[in-house]
Amino acid sequence: MRAAEDSGALIVSVDLPSGVDADTGQVPGDAVRADATVTFGTYKPGLLVDPAREYAGAVRLVDIGLGGELGAYEPELEALQYADVQRLLPVPGAESDKYRRGVVGVVAGSARYPGAAVLCVAGALRGGAGAVRYVGPAADAVIARFPEALVSDGPPAKAGRVQAWVAGPGLGDDAGRLRDVVDADVPVLIDADGLRLVDRDAVRARTAPTLLTPHAGEAAALLGVSRGEVEAGRLDAVRELAARYGATVLLKGSTTVVAEARGGGAVRVNPTGTSWLATAGSGDVLSGLAGSLLAAGLGARDAGAVGAFLHGLAGRLAAEGAPVGAQDVADAVPLAWRDVGA
Ligand SMILES: NC(=O)C1=CN([C@@H]2O[C@H](COP(=O)(O)OP(=O)(O)OC[C@H]3O[C@@H](n4cnc5c(N)ncnc54)[C@H](OP(=O)(O)O)[C@@H]3O)[C@@H](O)[C@H]2O)[C@@H](O)CC1
Numbered sequence: 001m002r003a004a005e006d007s008g009a010l011i012v013s014v015d016l017p018s019g020v021d022a023d024t025g026q027v028p029g030d031a032v033r034a035d036a037t038v039t040f041g042t043y044k045p046g047l048l049v050d051p052a053r054e055y056a057g058a059v060r061l062v063d064i065g066l067g068g069e070l071g072a073y074e075p076e077l078e079a080l081q082y083a084d085v086q087r088l089l090p091v092p093g094a095e096s097d098k099y100r101r102g103v104v105g106v107v108a109g110s111a112r113y114p115g116a117a118v119l120c121v122a123g124a125l126r127g128g129a130g131a132v133r134y135v136g137p138a139a140d141a142v143i144a145r146f147p148e149a150l151v152s153d154g155p156p157a158k159a160g161r162v163q164a165w166v167a168g169p170g171l172g173d174d175a176g177r178l179r180d181v182v183d184a185d186v187p188v189l190i191d192a193d194g195l196r197l198v199d200r201d202a203v204r205a206r207t208a209p210t211l212l213t214p215h216a217g218e219a220a221a222l223l224g225v226s227r228g229e230v231e232a233g234r235l236d237a238v239r240e241l242a243a244r245y246g247a248t249v250l251l252k253g254s255t256t257v258v259a260e261a262r263g264g265g266a267v268r269v270n271p272t273g274t275s276w277l278a279t280a281g282s283g284d285v286l287s288g289l290a291g292s293l294l295a296a297g298l299g300a301r302d303a304g305a306v307g308a309f310l311h312g313l314a315g316r317l318a319a320e321g322a323p324v325g326a327q328d329v330a331d332a333v334p335l336a337w338r339d340v341g342a
Pocket residue numbers: 112113114115116117168169170171172192193217218280281283284
C-alpha cells in the first residue's frame with residue numbers, strides 16, 4: 001500500500017480500496033487512498049459512509065447484470081436520489097391553506113444564543129409548512145428578521161396548535177419548555193441543547209414520532225463514548241441511538257445518516273452534503289427545515305432524509321466553492337427545492 005502511495009501514480013481501486021470495511025464504512029487499520037474506485041453491481045456501505053468513503057476517491061458503478069438478484073435482498077443502506085426526493089416534497093394542492101399545509105412550532109434560542117432561534121426559523125420557513133410559530137425569549141430577534149413568524153414567549157402548550165415541534169437549538173437550560181414539547185402528542189424534532197436536557201424514558205414513552213438530530217459530539221455524550229468512536233463507526237452509532245431512544249435518529253457530520261426508530265430497516269445515507277456546511281448555525285437551519293417537513297406530513301425518516309438532502313444541496317448551491325454562513329444556506333433552500341422539483 002505504501003509503495004503504491006509513494007509512487008505518485010494514479011491509484012484505481014477495484015470494487016473497494018484495500019483496507020476499508022465494505023459493510024460498515026470503518027477503516028480499522030491501514031488502507032489505500034485511491035484516486036478513483038470502480039465498483040460492481042451495487043454501492044457498498046464502505047463507498048458511501050465516512051471515514052471509508054474518503055478513501056475511495058471518485059466512484060464509478062459498473063452494472064454487471066445483478067439487477068434481479070439484488071432485488072431479493074433488503075438493503076442495509078439507502079441513498080435517496082433526486083426522483084425519490086421529488087416524490088416526497090410536500091407541494092400545496094389547489095385547495096390548501098396555511099393550516100392544511102401544517103404548522104411547525106420552534107422552541108429555540110436564549111439570551112445567550114438568540115441567533116440559533118433566527119436560523120432555526122429561517123430553515124422552518126423553507127420546509128413546506130404553512131406557518132411557523134416561534135416560542136421563546138428571542139421573539140424580538142426572530143420577528144425583526146422574519147415578520148411572517150408567529151411569536152410568543154409563554155409555554156409551548158399555550159402557543160396555539162402545531163403539527164410538529166422543533167426544540168433545542170440555542171435553548172440553554174430551558175428544560176421546562178422542552179418538557180412541554182416532549183409531552184405533546186405531535187411529531188417532535190430534538191436538537192442541540194434539547195438532546196442534553198431530554199429524558200430518555202420520556203422519549204421512549206412517546207407515541208407520536210420523535211426525530212433526534214445530534215452531531216457526533218452530542219451523539220457521543222448520549223451514548224457515553226468518545227466523539228472519535230462515533231465518527232469511526234457512524235452506522236453502529238446511529239442504529240444504537242435509535243434503539244436506545246426508540247426514536248428516529250439523524251446523525252450529522254461529514255456523512256449524514258438517518259436510522260429508523262428502534263434501529264430497524266435500512267439506514268438512509270445522504271448523498272448531497274458538502275464540507276462547506278461545517279459552519280456555525282447550519283445545523284440549526286437543518287433542524288428547522290426537517291421539522292417543517294415533519295409538520296407538512298412527512299414521516300420522521302423521510303423528513304430527516306429529505307431535510308438533509310435539501311440542506312446539503314443548498315450548501316453546495318450557496319457555497320459554489322467559497323465560504324458561506326448559515327443564513328446563506330437557509331436562503332439557498334428554495335434553490336435546492338426547485339432543483340429537485342424541476
Ligand atoms: N448563532 C447561534 O446562536 C448559534 C448557536 N449555537 C448553539 O450553541 C450551543 C452549543 O452548540 P455546539 O454544538 O457549538 O456545542 P457543543 O455540542 O457543546 O460542542 C462544543 C464542543 O466544541 C468544542 N470547541 C469549542 N470551541 C472550539 C474551538 N475553537 N476549537 C476546537 N473545539 C472547540 C468544545 O471543546 P472544549 O472547549 O470543551 O474542549 C466542545 O467539545 C447550542 O445551543 C447550539 O444550538 C450553535 O448552533 C451555533 C450557532
